[in-house]
Amino acid sequence: MAGRDERPGNTGSRGSRLLGCVALASLVVLGVLAFFLTGPDVRLHPTTGEEFGQFDAVRMLYLHVPMAVLMYASFMLCAAASVGVLVKRTPWWDVMAHSTAEVGTVLCGLVLVTGSIWGRPVWNTWWEWGDVRLMTTLVLFLLFAGYLALRRTTTDPRRQERKAAVVALVAVLDIPLVNRSVAWWENRTLHQRSTLEELKIQDLTLFTLMFGFLTFGLVVWWLTLQRFRVGWLERAAIDHAVGSAIAERRSETSADELDAAIGVTDEQAGEASP
Amino acid sequence: MADRYRDGVPVVELRGAVALLGTFPALAGVDLTVESGEVVLLRGPNGAGKTTLLRLCAGLVRPESGSVEVLGHDLVRERRSVRRRVALLGHATGLYDDLTVTQNVYFWARAAGLTAVEATGRVTAALLRMGLSERLLGQPVHTLSAGQRRRASLAALVVRRPELWLLDEPHAGLDQSGRDVVDALVGDAVAAGATVLVSSHELERVAGLGPRVVTISGGLVVDDTGRDDGGGHGV
Amino acid sequence: MSEVRRFLADARMVAARDLRIEFRSRVVVGQVVPFALLVLVLFGFALDADHRTLRTFASGLFWVAVLLSALLAVHRSAALEQSDGTMDALRMSGLPPAALFIGKATAVFVQLVLLEVVLLGGLLVLYGVQVVDPALLVVAGLLAGVAVAAAGTLYGALASGLGVRETLLPILLLPVLAPVLIGATRAFDDALGAVAVDGWAWTGLLAVAALIATVVGALAHGVLIED
Numbered sequence: 001m002a003g004r005d006e007r008p009g010n011t012g013s014r015g016s017r018l019l020g021c022v023a024l025a026s027l028v029v030l031g032v033l034a035f036f037l038t039g040p041d042v043r044l045h046p047t048t049g050e051e052f053g054q055f056d057a058v059r060m061l062y063l064h065v066p067m068a069v070l071m072y073a074s075f076m077l078c079a080a081a082s083v084g085v086l087v088k089r090t091p092w093w094d095v096m097a098h099s100t101a102e103v104g105t106v107l108c109g110l111v112l113v114t115g116s117i118w119g120r121p122v123w124n125t126w127w128e129w130g131d132v133r134l135m136t137t138l139v140l141f142l143l144f145a146g147y148l149a150l151r152r153t154t155t156d157p158r159r160q161e162r163k164a165a166v167v168a169l170v171a172v173l174d175i176p177l178v179n180r181s182v183a184w185w186e187n188r189t190l191h192q193r194s195t196l197e198e199l200k201i202q203d204l205t206l207f208t209l210m211f212g213f214l215t216f217g218l219v220v221w222w223l224t225l226q227r228f229r230v231g232w233l234e235r236a237a238i239d240h241a242v243g244s245a246i247a248e249r250r251s252e253t254s255a256d257e258l259d260a261a262i263g264v265t266d267e268q269a270g271e272a273s274p
Numbered sequence: 275m276a277d278r279y280r281d282g283v284p285v286v287e288l289r290g291a292v293a294l295l296g297t298f299p300a301l302a303g304v305d306l307t308v309e310s311g312e313v314v315l316l317r318g319p320n321g322a323g324k325t326t327l328l329r330l331c332a333g334l335v336r337p338e339s340g341s342v343e344v345l346g347h348d349l350v351r352e353r354r355s356v357r358r359r360v361a362l363l364g365h366a367t368g369l370y371d372d373l374t375v376t377q378n379v380y381f382w383a384r385a386a387g388l389t390a391v392e393a394t395g396r397v398t399a400a401l402l403r404m405g406l407s408e409r410l411l412g413q414p415v416h417t418l419s420a421g422q423r424r425r426a427s428l429a430a431l432v433v434r435r436p437e438l439w440l441l442d443e444p445h446a447g448l449d450q451s452g453r454d455v456v457d458a459l460v461g462d463a464v465a466a467g468a469t470v471l472v473s474s475h476e477l478e479r480v481a482g483l484g485p486r487v488v489t490i491s492g493g494l495v496v497d498d499t500g501r502d503d504g505g506g507h508g509v
Numbered sequence: 510m511s512e513v514r515r516f517l518a519d520a521r522m523v524a525a526r527d528l529r530i531e532f533r534s535r536v537v538v539g540q541v542v543p544f545a546l547l548v549l550v551l552f553g554f555a556l557d558a559d560h561r562t563l564r565t566f567a568s569g570l571f572w573v574a575v576l577l578s579a580l581l582a583v584h585r586s587a588a589l590e591q592s593d594g595t596m597d598a599l600r601m602s603g604l605p606p607a608a609l610f611i612g613k614a615t616a617v618f619v620q621l622v623l624l625e626v627v628l629l630g631g632l633l634v635l636y637g638v639q640v641v642d643p644a645l646l647v648v649a650g651l652l653a654g655v656a657v658a659a660a661g662t663l664y665g666a667l668a669s670g671l672g673v674r675e676t677l678l679p680i681l682l683l684p685v686l687a688p689v690l691i692g693a694t695r696a697f698d699d700a701l702g703a704v705a706v707d708g709w710a711w712t713g714l715l716a717v718a719a720l721i722a723t724v725v726g727a728l729a730h731g732v733l734i735e736d
Contacts, residue, residue: 086732139684139687142680142683142684142687143684143685145680146677146680146681146684149677149680149681150667150677150681153677156296156297159296162732163667163732163733165732166663166667166729166732166733167667167681169725170660170663170685170725170729171684171685173721173725174684174685174687174688177688177714177717177718177721178687178688180688180714181687181688181691181692181714182691184695184710184711184714238297241297242294242297242299242338245297245298245299246292246299246302246303249299249302249492249493249494250302250303250492250493250494332601333600333601334597334600334601354603355603357600357601357602357603358601358602358603360601361601362597362601364594364597365594366593366594366595366597367593367594368593368594368595368597368598369593369595370526370530370589370592370595371592371593372530372533372534373526373529373530373533377526377529381522381526382598382602384522385519385522385599385602385603385604386602386603387603414533430598
């Protein structure tokens, strides 16, 4: 995973390019499946015979649900990597934590947006205060926005990797509390107990949803891989800069060694305080 | 106090110590050994790395590579057990502006692990010895002059009776009597068996106290003279 | 056992020092508390001059005012260790970071309780609320105070030293305190008789939040002040 390519400064490798192409193709296929091949969610009421359901809005769930699951997976990885930073203090874990947090935050934003678009026709509102998952996701987004803001405050990530790890862990620990507090807040969640149970799952619908998980799994894998390699190269660049700065400082000294030593002696023997 | 660690173990032992300020290598690989009871004068131009060297010995700067042992302990892994026995006088005073002089020094005495009785006994004595008049002791620190603060800052270190003194430009901002107080303090510390590393531009003042002069330039030790064992040049 | 006593003595010493500094400088009493009252008055201007509206939202407005003021108090607490090399001196003192954390959080807690008392007076006088369940009010107020003080001290230590603490502290701290805001508001809704909810259940949530913030803060403080 370290991505030490033959050519420096490159985040690609044959494997990751293939992965990227497969992920891209899957996204196209998923789009076709979700928006054209599957049918809208239309159910008939057993007694009155009226049509009800989510109609075309259900198509958004093929994107929304896999993204939400992978978002949580990313943040869990970030928490695990943050533990790694605190325990092992090696750059690998830190770059991993940063990468997964960034990918997770992007997914979190997309989950909020797709959920909001889906909620407009189905719940008849863009935003629902008091919905447990919605509010939890929003706070999660804000927590990790803060995490990424912290990470932006320095150009030298080594100076704050352990601080960032603490912030990530506090954010993840806070999530159950947020979830509980919103759950008790108002007992009027709009989210289905499980979207999957309520929908009339047909073969193609189920396949599309499963394909959605697969697709976003690949996309997230590819994104994290790329982001990790960028982070790793940034680290390598800093290490390289530090290494050459040390060499430069050493050579500077040996050349001027005698002059400096004598110069200082003269200057300081002469006057009290320069 | 020197008997608290094993005889023969150097008080400070740096091997190939590299220290960064951000990404700038303030120290580019320093080798330095200081034996118990020595007084070492560090000199060098501005930006040579004197302050960073002292902060490294205090465990406030983490070495990027190389090893740092102080009082027989590895400073990366065991710095907490070492720091209490080390005093660093830096450019800042480490005093709380809104507390009085006595409150400040008493707090630092207690923070360093002294009992209330010990601290009470030592604080006023240390402050008076630093040449602060009794009238000043109840004043908030923000009403003091820079020189008076520096004296109070030194008193907060004296009460701890450190085994290793790291003094960064101790004469800066002090008047003649203040400089004499610092010199007397170094003399007392040496007499009590402590070790002193002092960086100073004022060569002749401190040179009177100890024979060893270490010159730093460009983050390296470029000259090391006056060692008793003749162990010579540190590069 | 003497280890524990030593730890508590260290924490008490730090708390006493921070409170002594506050007593001498009066930053919280002279600036933060008036700010909190000002927020209450501003809510009055912004919402309605109608007592009924204000009473309905009193507990929420109270806790928003507490959180905003807590940011200032936490910032002040962290700034003490930024003045003239005091953080280096603390590192050199060998004081256990956990004791330092508990001490500083305790001092912030005491100041927050003072703030809550004054704000509660403001609610009674300005908004005309009535206290239905004083015990619930006190317990919820204290537990939420612990949670805010502990989380605030943790993030204050984290944000200080980065040179951007004024702007970074709120966006790090406020989302973490979201459950505390919800829980404390609901508990106060019950205690003030505004909404029929089970305030004691919410107090349980506040207790969990306070416990987590204190334990995590004590464990993490060494990491935050050393690196």
